[in-house]
Amino acid sequence: MLTVVAGVLALLTIGAVITGYVWYDRASAPDRSTPDVAVVNYLQAALVSHDPVRAKLFTCDGAVPAVDEFAAQLSRREQELAVSFSINIENVAVSKTAEADASVIAVIRRSASIDGVHQSLADTWRFDVKDSDGWRVCAGTRIS
Numbered sequence: 001m002l003t004v005v006a007g008v009l010a011l012l013t014i015g016a017v018i019t020g021y022v023w024y025d026r027a028s029a030p031d032r033s034t035p036d037v038a039v040v041n042y043l044q045a046a047l048v049s050h051d052p053v054r055a056k057l058f059t060c061d062g063a064v065p066a067v068d069e070f071a072a073q074l075s076r077r078e079q080e081l082a083v084s085f086s087i088n089i090e091n092v093a094v095s096k097t098a099e100a101d102a103s104v105i106a107v108i109r110r111s112a113s114i115d116g117v118h119q120s121l122a123d124t125w126r127f128d129v130k131d132s133d134g135w136r137v138c139a140g141t142r143i144s
Contacts, residue, residue, distance in 0.1 A: 030057040032134030035102040036092045039127045042137045043108065047071055047087045060130060060138035067125075067140045074110065083112040090122070100131040105143075 032038045042058035045051045046067055056062045074085055090107040097103055104127040111120040128139040 030054070030134070032058060032136060035094045035096075035104050035129045035135045036106075038129055038135035039104045039106055039137055040089050040092060042127075043067070043087075043089050043106070047074065047108070050075075058137055060132065060136045064127075064137055064140045066142060070108075070142070078112075081112070081114055083114055085110040085112050102129050102131075102135070103127070104129055 031041055038058050042055055042064075045055035045058065046064075047070070050071070074087075078085055088109045088111070090109055092104060092106045095103045095105075105124060106127065107122050107124050109120055109122040111118065113119070123142050124144040126141050126143050127137050129135050130138050
C-alpha cells in the first residue's frame with residue numbers, strides 16, 4: 001500500500017514539474033507569431049528597454065545595424081539635452097512578399113519635454129522579416 005501511495009505521489013510531482021516547465025516556457029518565450037508582433041517586440045527591446053540581449057531574440061543575425069545606430073543616436077541626444085525620450089511605435093502595416101518573407105512599415109515616434117515644451121519627431125521605417133522558427137527582423141531602413 002505504501003509503495004502505491006509513493007508511486008502516485010511521485011507521478012503527481014513529476015506531472016506538476018512538467019506542467020510548471022511548460023507554463024514557464026510559454027510565458028517566457030518571445031512572441032514572434034506574426035511579422036508585426038515581431039517588429040514591435042524587437043523595437044520595444046532595442047529602443048524602449050535598451051535590452052540588446054532580448055532584441056537579438058527577434059532578429060535573423062543578432063543585429064540590425066540601422067536600428068542599432070538609431071538607438072545610439074537617441075542615447076546621445078538624451079545625454080546632450082538631459083532628457084529622456086518616450087518612444088512609441090505607431091501605424092504598423094504588414095505586406096507579405098512571400099510565404100516566409102514580409103515587409104513591415106512602422107512609424108517610430110520619439111517625444112520629450114524640452115525646456116517645458118513638448119516636442120515630438122516621427123520617422124517611418126521599413127523592416128524586412130523572415131519566418132524562421134517564428135518571424136524575425138532581418139533588416140531595417142529609415143525611409144523618412
